[in-house]
Amino acid sequence: xxxxxxxxxxRLAKAPPVSxxxxxxxxxxxxxxxxxxxxxxxxxxxHLDGGTLRDLLLSIADHSTFLWQLALSDPVRMAMLARQSPxxxxxxxxxxxxxxxxxxxxxxxxxxxxxxxxxxNRNTHALLxxxxxxxxxxxxxxxxxxxxxxxxxxxxxxxNLVLTETADLGRIVLKNPDEPGExxxxxxxxxxxxxxxxxxxxxxxxxxxxxDPASSAxxxxxEPATLYTRIAQQLARLLQERTxxxxxxxxxxxxxxxxxxxxxxxxxxxxYIYYETVGQNWERAALIKARPVAGDVGLGETFIAELxxxxxxxxxxxxSIADVHAMKRQIHAVRGHDEIxxxxxxxxxxxxxxxxxxxxxxxxxxxxxxxxxxxRGRRTLDMLDALHEEGxxxxxxxxxxxxxxxxxxxxxxxxxxxxxxxxxxxxxxEEELKRFARFCGYPTLKAFAKALxxxxxxxxxxxxxxxxxxxxxxxxxxNLVFTGTTDDPETLATLRRLGFRQPEQAAETVRGWxxxxxxxxxxxxAREVLTELVxxxxxxxxxxxxxxxxxxxxxxAFGRMPAAVxxxxxxxxxxxxxxxxxxxxxxxxxxxxxxxxAPHVLDALIDPAxxxxxxxxxxxxxxVRQIIGTPSDHEDFLxxxxxxARQMRFITGARLLSDILSPAxxxxxxxxxxxxxxxxxFEAVRKVFEAEHGVxxxxxxAVLGLGRLGSRELTATSDLDLVVTYDFDEERRESDGARKLxxxxxxxxxxxxxxxxxxxxxxxxxxxxxxxxxxPQGGKGPVASQFRGFLNYQKTEADLWEHMAxxxxxxxxxxxxxxxxxxxxxxDIVGAARDRKHVVSEVASMRELIAQEKGDxxxxxxxxxxxxxxxIDFIAQALVLAHGAQHPSLVGLAPExxxxxxxxxxxxxxxxxxxxxxxxxxxxxxxxxxxxxxxGRFDPATVxxxxxxxxxxxxxxxxxxxxxEQLNETRGRVAEVFGRVLDVGSRRVKRSG
Numbered sequence: 001x002x003x004x005x006x007x008x009x010x011r012l013a014k015a016p017p018v019s020x021x022x023x024x025x026x027x028x029x030x031x032x033x034x035x036x037x038x039x040x041x042x043x044x045x046x047h048l049d050g051g052t053l054r055d056l057l058l059s060i061a062d063h064s065t066f067l068w069q070l071a072l073s074d075p076v077r078m079a080m081l082a083r084q085s086p087x088x089x090x091x092x093x094x095x096x097x098x099x100x101x102x103x104x105x106x107x108x109x110x111x112x113x114x115x116x117x118x119x120x121n122r123n124t125h126a127l128l129x130x131x132x133x134x135x136x137x138x139x140x141x142x143x144x145x146x147x148x149x150x151x152x153x154x155x156x157x158x159x160n161l162v163l164t165e166t167a168d169l170g171r172i173v174l175k176n177p178d179e180p181g182e183x184x185x186x187x188x189x190x191x192x193x194x195x196x197x198x199x200x201x202x203x204x205x206x207x208x209x210x211x212d213p214a215s216s217a218x219x220x221x222x223e224p225a226t227l228y229t230r231i232a233q234q235l236a237r238l239l240q241e242r243t244x245x246x247x248x249x250x251x252x253x254x255x256x257x258x259x260x261x262x263x264x265x266x267x268x269x270x271x272y273i274y275y276e277t278v279g280q281n282w283e284r285a286a287l288i289k290a291r292p293v294a295g296d297v298g299l300g301e302t303f304i305a306e307l308x309x310x311x312x313x314x315x316x317x318x319x320s321i322a323d324v325h326a327m328k329r330q331i332h333a334v335r336g337h338d339e340i341x342x343x344x345x346x347x348x349x350x351x352x353x354x355x356x357x358x359x360x361x362x363x364x365x366x367x368x369x370x371x372x373x374x375x376r377g378r379r380t381l382d383m384l385d386a387l388h389e390e391g392x393x394x395x396x397x398x399x400x401x402x403x404x405x406x407x408x409x410x411x412x413x414x415x416x417x418x419x420x421x422x423x424x425x426x427x428x429x430e431e432e433l434k435r436f437a438r439f440c441g442y443p444t445l446k447a448f449a450k451a452l453x454x455x456x457x458x459x460x461x462x463x464x465x466x467x468x469x470x471x472x473x474x475x476x477x478x479n480l481v482f483t484g485t486t487d488d489p490e491t492l493a494t495l496r497r498l499g500f501r502q503p504e505q506a507a508e509t510v511r512g513w514x515x516x517x518x519x520x521x522x523x524x525x526a527r528e529v530l531t532e533l534v535x536x537x538x539x540x541x542x543x544x545x546x547x548x549x550x551x552x553x554x555x556x557a558f559g560r561m562p563a564a565v566x567x568x569x570x571x572x573x574x575x576x577x578x579x580x581x582x583x584x585x586x587x588x589x590x591x592x593x594x595x596x597x598a599p600h601v602l603d604a605l606i607d608p609a610x611x612x613x614x615x616x617x618x619x620x621x622x623x624v625r626q627i628i629g630t631p632s633d634h635e636d637f638l639x640x641x642x643x644x645a646r647q648m649r650f651i652t653g654a655r656l657l658s659d660i661l662s663p664a665x666x667x668x669x670x671x672x673x674x675x676x677x678x679x680x681x682f683e684a685v686r687k688v689f690e691a692e693h694g695v696x697x698x699x700x701x702a703v704l705g706l707g708r709l710g711s712r713e714l715t716a717t718s719d720l721d722l723v724v725t726y727d728f729d730e731e732r733r734e735s736d737g738a739r740k741l742x743x744x745x746x747x748x749x750x751x752x753x754x755x756x757x758x759x760x761x762x763x764x765x766x767x768x769x770x771x772x773x774x775x776p777q778g779g780k781g782p783v784a785s786q787f788r789g790f791l792n793y794q795k796t797e798a799d800l801w802e803h804m805a806x807x808x809x810x811x812x813x814x815x816x817x818x819x820x821x822x823x824x825x826x827x828d829i830v831g832a833a834r835d836r837k838h839v840v841s842e843v844a845s846m847r848e849l850i851a852q853e854k855g856d857x858x859x860x861x862x863x864x865x866x867x868x869x870x871x872i873d874f875i876a877q878a879l880v881l882a883h884g885a886q887h888p889s890l891v892g893l894a895p896e897x898x899x900x901x902x903x904x905x906x907x908x909x910x911x912x913x914x915x916x917x918x919x920x921x922x923x924x925x926x927x928x929x930x931x932x933x934x935x936g937r938f939d940p941a942t943v944x945x946x947x948x949x950x951x952x953x954x955x956x957x958x959x960x961x962x963x964x965e966q967l968n969e970t971r972g973r974v975a976e977v978f979g980r981v982l983d984v985g986s987r988r989v990k991r992s993g
Contacts, residue, residue, distance in 0.1 A: 008089075008128075009047065009082040013136035015055035017438045018062045027061035027068065028054070035075040044079045053082060056135050063439035066420040070127040077124055086132045090125070090146050097121045097153035101161035105177070114161060115238065118154065119245035125150050129201070130417050133410075140406045141381065143413065144198040151194050151205050152293045154239060154248050156181070159188055159294040162234045169914065171227060173217050185215020186228050186265070187292055187300035188235075191255050195289035196378040200409065202416035202423075204252040205239075208290070209265040210303060226966065228265035229956035236264075242613060250422070255286055260545055261949060264956045268303060275310045285362045287311050288369075289378045312370040342449040343433055345456075347408050347415075348424035352456025354408045356463040357401055363466065364392055380405060397462050404455040411452070414440050477535045482511045498542030506548065509555050510534060518555070520564035529568040537571065540582035546946035550586035557585075557596035567599035580605050580654075586946055588657050588933045590716065594650045597765065598643070601650045610651070613660045617672040624648060624676040637684045638757065641677060642764035648673045653716055653932050663925035663954070666932075670714035671705075677767060678703060678720070679813050681757040689750050694737020696746055699728035701784075702814035702822045703754075706774050710808035711894045713924065715931035719769040720758065723809070724751045724784040725822065744786070751784040774805045787822070794829045800842040804877040806830050808894070831884035831891040839882040840982040843874050847978075859964060859971075860938050862927040867971025869927060871978045872920045875899075878982060883907055896920055912977055919970045922955060926967070929954050 035041040047053045060067045100114045132138040163180035175183035192206035211228040236251040257274040292300025348354045369375040388398040427433045437448035478494030495503035541550045584592045627644035631637035656666040707721035726747040733743040776793040856866045876895035884891045887905045903913035948960035
């Protein structure tokens with residue numbers, strides 16, 4: 001169309017009204033100031049004084065923090081978007097996104113450059129789409145098509161990049177390096193709105209990945225499931241990992257067959273069998289929109305073609321209506337979207353929302369599509385047309401539902417543009433809602449509310465004509481009677497229907513609560529709340545992977561609690577918390593125990609900040625200080641510190657459980673929490689200590705973290721390995737307080753008080769276990785070391801194992817100027833010249849000593865099993881100590897960066913470095929999850945099956961048996977490398993299970 005050649009600036013047609021004009025003008029002035037400094041943006045300046053572009057920028061500045069930051073951060077980008085045709089810009093961005101792998105393969109850019117470009121393209125495209133949408137250039141169809149085409153390019157470009165890297169490692173054979181997906185045996189299907197080509201502004205992308213286990217692309221001896229699952233995981237990481245440049249797309253793989261027990265990539269034969277035998281109507285509905293977007297597209301098209309008999313039934317399938325309506329009732333029952341409202345209304349899942357239009361269309365597609373091929377399309381608006389043309393709905397129904405769909409999707413996009421969040425819920429606060437109404441183009445909230453309720457009622461009216469009303473799930477869970485001493489048959493049937501495999505045991509447990517067998521729920525108020533809560537609570541537990549185990553965990557928690565009223569009241573008040581708590585009970589009993597001790601930690605799960613993945617040291621430290629507040633005395637501080645640590649560790653564990661944090665990010669967050677607790681504890685102790693004893697003039701002190709604390713890889717249960725060192729002027733070695741102390745005694749007692757503050761049990765429980773045995777002379781030496789003595793010992797007396805420990809040392813706190821001095825000294829000690837043969841001999845001997853003392857034959861002990869984390873860390877430490885003098889870049893790094901640097905330095909081959917890095921990531925991830933879920937020794941014989949399945953899922957594997965095989969295989973490779981690097985005979989990993 002000729003109009004599509006005109007610039008965005010010349011085609012802007014409208015701008016939403018502004019709520020806070022003064023603030024918006026100030027922000028626009030800031031933007032203008034930045035644009036003046038950039039000659040490439042100079043052509044924007046005249047348009048900032050008046051006109052539609054100015055009005056649009058004022059509105060964005062007022063209403064959208066996300067869009068305004070994109071505009072403000074890069075005026076040149078804004079100028080480029082304004083001067084070019086939006087269609088041409090869209091095409092250029094899509095082409096760039098899809099072809100970044102070619103630039104990387106040619107050497108024009110590095111992988112890091114590609115990762116940045118993926119994200120910057122997304123930012124530019126997000127701003128382009130918003131300007132074209134809000135400015136009235138593009139309608140809903142153009143917006144959703146542009147978003148979908150960009151997502152296609154992201155997935156296609158990401159898959160091609162990962163496949164290219166995989167081929168470079170010799171793990172796959174590409175038929176055509178210019179088109180890596182062709183013949184790769186790996187196909188990516190987009191489902192949901194992405195598959196339909198009607199993606200929303202800030203949506204997850206629903207992907208399903210299938211592979212051909214007999215593909216010719218597989219090298220001899222390759223394990224298809226492991227290889228293709230790894231590719232799928234690398235694709236997700238490439239697209240959704242947040243960096244300073246943002247992210248590309250959030251990826252959801254949960255629409256694959258049986259996601260709880262299958263790896264991320266599913267073999268095609270298994271998928272066919274699944275859909276043909278146990279596939280459900282909701283999966284048929286999902287597959288209506290399935291579309292191959294990356295990898296071997298032909299393979300995906302063949303797969304969809306062969307699934308047609310499953311998706312499209314030969315006869316009219318009226319049973320689908322009842323099934324889909326049951327899904328809709330469940331959404332209303334569980335999520336509370338049963339009323340048409342404005343404030344807080346969910347425009348997707350609520351009454352009269354987008355989902356009702358989609359269900360209206362998809363259900364009729366499922367019912368009639370087997371006999372009417374014209375009804376097999378993916379796009380909602382196209383299928384409304386088709387339903388009318390085929391005679392299934394009236395012209396009025398088509399037009400009204402189409403208008404409502406466009407209206408609701410536009411509101412959905414505005415909601416998501418505010419802060420780049422995947423939300424469909426309108427603000428609950430009236431002032432916020434007024435502002436949002438203006439962002440949608442309405443001068444008043446009243447006008448917006450009228451338009452919304454009118455459209456929602458139209459949708460609800462058409463939906464009700466198709467579906468007869470059914471009972472709400474929340475008000476009709478089924479018969480649940482726990483009085484008397486015998487089981488009610490209908491109650492057992494209800495429990496069985498909810499998912500309990502042992503309904504008799506479940507009934508006995510709940511009956512025991514009512515009979516007062518748990519002291520925590522014997523008060524009158526507790527019993528009242530419990531009676532009302534039980535149906536909803538059992539429904540929530542029934543939705544977990546192991547309802548019986550979750551119920552047993554809750555019963556144990558009640559047994560340990562002095563009183564359960566607070567917990568029960570919280571669960572009664574919040575549906576979402578109830579569901580999340582049920583998930584904790586089934587999957588992470590340790591976290592559920594924390595809730596039992598301190599129910600208020602659940603508040604964090606409904607905080608909007610819960611979904612933001614962060615492990616920033618400063619931010620966590622600030623949160624810890626806010627929670628602690630201003631204690632009244634030292635005892636109060638100790639209690640508050642334990643509360644703060646419990647809450648922060650709970651949030652970190654819950655984020656890991658919810659896949660908001662990766663295992664590595666969780667390790668960093670746990671370490672940041674420990675750092676913060678050490679710092680605030682030291683400040684509190686020092687303040688009291690100095691009030692008694694004054695200070696030693698000119699003295700300095702530093703606390704070092706070693707082990708997992710030093711490398712920022714703590715787990716939920718890690719001890720803290722600390723070393724304390726201090727310095728003072730020998731001429732002034734006495735403190736100046738009322739109770740003077742010699743410097744050595746002073747710092748010894750100060751250290752003892754710090755350790756006590758971290759370890760002493762209070763009524764709020766324990767904080768940390770602290771280990772000081774890595775100090776000079778171990779348990780025989782003083783708890784704090786004078787700095788000169790520390791250096792002299794390390795240089796003249798220390799055994800090599802003590803230097804091994806120092807490779808992971810990190811200064812956690814220090815007086816001014818002392819931190820750099822201590823860090824430099826440690827780096828010099830670690831990087832000193834050593835005889836390589838002596839280093840590897842000592843490291844190997846230390847490994848054998850540990851094996852003799854602690855054993856190395858438990859395949860689930862990921863630290864001590866031969867080829868496990870200890871071996872990998874020892875390899876890294878040996879490389880640093882043996883070669884740090886010649887290669888200083890090795891010093892001061894965590895193990896994985898050590899291996900990468902060692903490869904660059906020629907100390908390790910690429911294959912060996914990759915083997916060690918991948919092995920450590922896998923073992924560390926499983927280890928982190930073990931510590932999150934289970935207290936004490938990890939014994940698979942007693943661990944709930946759901947936890948073993950979750951561990952397997954973390955590795956992208958179907959079950960614990962395959963996981964153990966993968967762990968054994970990984971450790972075998974590590975053990976072989978250990979033997980080669982440390983010049984000792986490799987020892988076969990002992991296998992089990």
